[in-house]
Amino acid sequence: MQSPIYLTGTGQTRFGEHWDMSIKDLMEESIDAAIENAGCTALDIDMVIVANMLGEVASNQAHLGAMAASLLPHHPPALRAEAACASGAVALHTACALLESGKAQTVLVVGVEKMTDIAPSKIAAGLMGAADAEKDAPCGLTFPGIFGLIANRYMHEFNLSRERLNHVSARHHKNGVKNPFAQFRKEIPAEAISMSPKVADPLCMLDCSPISDGAASVVLSTKFESPIKIAASQLATDTLSITDRPTITSFAATKDAMSAALQEANIEREEIAHIELHDCFSIAALISLEDMGFATPGNAIALYEKESPMTINQSGGLKACGHPVAATGIKQVIDVSKQLKNSKSSYGLAHNFGGAAATCGIHILSHA
Amino acid sequence: MEEQPLPAASTFSLMRNTPAAIHRAQKDLQRKLQEGTILSFTTVHHTPEGFPAGPRNIGLIELEDGQKVSGHLISETDQPIAIGMKVLPKMRLSSVNTQGLRTYDVSYEIPVQQTVKQEFPGYVLALTGPSGVGKTTVSVLLSTKVGKYVERVPILTTREPKEGDADEYVHVSPEEFLALKNEGKLATSTCIPSRDEKRWYGYRTEDIDAIWQKKMIPVIITEMNLLQGLSSHYGRRSILSFGLMPPGKSKRQMLSSLLHRLRDRGRDTEKQIEDRLKNAEADLDFFKTRSELFDDVIVNDNVDTVVGQLGGLVLERVKA
Numbered sequence: 001m002q003s004p005i006y007l008t009g010t011g012q013t014r015f016g017e018h019w020d021m022s023i024k025d026l027m028e029e030s031i032d033a034a035i036e037n038a039g040c041t042a043l044d045i046d047m048v049i050v051a052n053m054l055g056e057v058a059s060n061q062a063h064l065g066a067m068a069a070s071l072l073p074h075h076p077p078a079l080r081a082e083a084a085c086a087s088g089a090v091a092l093h094t095a096c097a098l099l100e101s102g103k104a105q106t107v108l109v110v111g112v113e114k115m116t117d118i119a120p121s122k123i124a125a126g127l128m129g130a131a132d133a134e135k136d137a138p139c140g141l142t143f144p145g146i147f148g149l150i151a152n153r154y155m156h157e158f159n160l161s162r163e164r165l166n167h168v169s170a171r172h173h174k175n176g177v178k179n180p181f182a183q184f185r186k187e188i189p190a191e192a193i194s195m196s197p198k199v200a201d202p203l204c205m206l207d208c209s210p211i212s213d214g215a216a217s218v219v220l221s222t223k224f225e226s227p228i229k230i231a232a233s234q235l236a237t238d239t240l241s242i243t244d245r246p247t248i249t250s251f252a253a254t255k256d257a258m259s260a261a262l263q264e265a266n267i268e269r270e271e272i273a274h275i276e277l278h279d280c281f282s283i284a285a286l287i288s289l290e291d292m293g294f295a296t297p298g299n300a301i302a303l304y305e306k307e308s309p310m311t312i313n314q315s316g317g318l319k320a321c322g323h324p325v326a327a328t329g330i331k332q333v334i335d336v337s338k339q340l341k342n343s344k345s346s347y348g349l350a351h352n353f354g355g356a357a358a359t360c361g362i363h364i365l366s367h368a
Numbered sequence: 369m370e371e372q373p374l375p376a377a378s379t380f381s382l383m384r385n386t387p388a389a390i391h392r393a394q395k396d397l398q399r400k401l402q403e404g405t406i407l408s409f410t411t412v413h414h415t416p417e418g419f420p421a422g423p424r425n426i427g428l429i430e431l432e433d434g435q436k437v438s439g440h441l442i443s444e445t446d447q448p449i450a451i452g453m454k455v456l457p458k459m460r461l462s463s464v465n466t467q468g469l470r471t472y473d474v475s476y477e478i479p480v481q482q483t484v485k486q487e488f489p490g491y492v493l494a495l496t497g498p499s500g501v502g503k504t505t506v507s508v509l510l511s512t513k514v515g516k517y518v519e520r521v522p523i524l525t526t527r528e529p530k531e532g533d534a535d536e537y538v539h540v541s542p543e544e545f546l547a548l549k550n551e552g553k554l555a556t557s558t559c560i561p562s563r564d565e566k567r568w569y570g571y572r573t574e575d576i577d578a579i580w581q582k583k584m585i586p587v588i589i590t591e592m593n594l595l596q597g598l599s600s601h602y603g604r605r606s607i608l609s610f611g612l613m614p615p616g617k618s619k620r621q622m623l624s625s626l627l628h629r630l631r632d633r634g635r636d637t638e639k640q641i642e643d644r645l646k647n648a649e650a651d652l653d654f655f656k657t658r659s660e661l662f663d664d665v666i667v668n669d670n671v672d673t674v675v676g677q678l679g680g681l682v683l684e685r686v687k688a
Contacts, residue, residue, distance in 0.1 A: 120414075121414070121416070121417055122417075124414070124416065125416055125417065128416065134389065134392065134393065135437075135438070136438055137416070138393060138462065138471075138473055139426055139438050139439045139440045139462075139473065139475075140412060140415050140416055140419040140424050140426060140440060140462075141412065141426050141438055142412055142414065142415070142416055144412070144414075145410050145412040145426055148410030148411070148412070149408040149409065149410050149426070149427075149428045149438070150408070151410075152408045152409060152410055152451070153407060153408035153428070153451070156408070156451045197413070198411070198413050198423075199413055199414065200410045200411065200412050200413065201410050201411040202410075203410075242428065242438075243428065243435075243436040243437055243438055244436070248407075248408065248428065
């Protein structure tokens with residue numbers, strides 16, 4: 001980063017089923033919370049970026065930039081960013097670019113998703129938009145199906161048993177108990193994971209992140225200082241369809257974004273104390289840890305079988321917190337900032353991807 | 369496999385089923401019509417709208433040309449699916465949109481696993497080609513050249529003996545033939561309808577076994593149906609399979625050279641020759657459409673060259 005970018009305000013709604021709240025209500029609650037704990041006032045915000053994927057599908061609502069700006073007294077300029085489940089990271093990256101260019105000095109980034117208003121089958125069809133509509137969808141594939149293919153191949157290549165995979169979701173649920181913003185705050189024993197209903201073999205219901213409503217907002221500024229800074233903001237992409245990739249047990253976009261982010265932050269991987277990673281499905285957590293270099297291929301499960309000095313998804317991850325898709329990337333950054341303040345460690349990382357990691361965004365936060 | 373009724377679907381989830389999207393998808397169908405290998409598979413328990421209710425098996429398949437596709441997996445049996453299985457492309461009804469437009473897509477079938485013969489039975493030399501191409505001539509010359517190592521397998525047939533038949537046929541009644549077939553004593557058989565009767569042709573396994581007993585290679589003169597049967601009975605790798613083509617640069621020239629040979633042979637009436645030529649055209653196409661069934665397709669423009677080539681191959685196998 002040329003000039004330091006500070007994370008001055010953070011706020012989120014609880015993730016879960018909010019039948020009494022509209023997309024606008026969700027945004028408003030998280031924006032109010034973020035501005036309240038920011039080192040500036042609402043009037044200091046000179047740009048708004050909204051991350052959202054399913055506004056048209058689930059709420060018949062486009063034009064979310066203006067909707068968010070209208071919640072502020074001075075209606076600042078606004079835009080919307082979309083990259084499926086990576087919308088949050090893409091919005092943060094866009095904000096960093098605006099701040100670095102000097103076009104803006106204080107930017108409000110809002111991630112919002114309203115998913116429970118329509119039938120699950122409709123949401124599933126909307127989420128399938130994150131894959132290649134003409135290559136992946138026509139055979140009847142769903143997103144859990146895509147990760148079912150990935151999980152089956154991974155288990156075949158690395159001889160991972162279904163029992164060992166159970167530890168991923170079990171750990172996330174255990175972590176989520178202490179998070180007041182999490183959708184599920186109940187510990188679930190490992191053996192219950194594979195006993196839950198099958199969704200897309202070998203994945204069961206408790207391997208999948210849920211459908212959730214929620215919003216998360218941050219205020220980023222080059223003008224108003226805070227102890228937490230954005231040390232790196234990197235995006236990388238890969239083919240939309242998994243059929244166009246040489247392998248499906250590793251995600252190239254995660255690898256590319258990770259190496260660029262470490263270089264930008266100018267740190268070693270070992271200096272990272274906390275990570276929030278994109279566990280949309282249990283198998284994704286393992287692949288992501290390997291692609292980020294925290295484990296060798298096929299061995300990430302060991303990080304879930306014992307305690308490690310680096311915390312992984314202390315918030316509960318997407319599994320326990322819920323996954324209002326575009327809000328997730330923002331929420332991860334909020335959680336990492338809280339973890340850094342709490343542990344007084346120096347570096348934390350948020351890993352957010354869209355689709356089958358066709359877009360990956362990595363943000364490294366530093367704590368003074 | 370029974371086609372399940374497809375539920376009517378909302379327009380939203382089936383935006384991919386607009387006529388324009390279907391039209392674009394047609395361009396890809398040819399490419400997807402290849403055999404492939406399962407790289408991974410999953411069972412989707414909640415299928416998207418517009419598809420039959422789950423569970424639905426879907427595979428990530430590597431096609432023969434190296435490209436990958438995701439596709440619906442179908443199977444005639446309930447055998448478990450496994451990574452690495454071979455699959456065959458099949459056109460199947462995929463979905464129906466609200467306007468009633470029926471979309472067909474390529475599904476991939478897991479063929480019924482044939483009981484794989486653990487023991488390699490031995491080699492069979494098979495010569496396939498249209499009538500008059502010279503299969504019999506080649507096999508006779510082969511017997512004289514490497515007769516120590518090869519022996520022709522007699523053809524079992526229900527047709528009436530006629531003048532000019534070589535010693536290649538064993539004539540049986542249709543009842544006898546069907547009895548042998550039902551008892552599983554035939555390695556392969558086929559029925560070729562002619563103008564006034566059904567004619568059965570086939571080979572007895574005992575004849576082939578007897579030749580193997582003598583440490584020799586059985587030579588079989590086949591046509592397309594017999595070759596397919598032979599290949600599934602003994603396994604493709606047991607068959608040293610050669611196609612014989614008449615000389616000629618175009619299909620017309622090839623057919624005309626066959627016509628001359630058949631007339632010169634003088635065994636058939638003009639009407640029979642006409643029938644044989646019709647079948648010959650299908651035989652020539654078969655070389656292309658089922659090229660995997662042939663080790664090589666040889667143009668029989670010089671019998672000595674062809675016999676030399678096949679004889680060399682026989683010696684190679686016998687020594688190995």
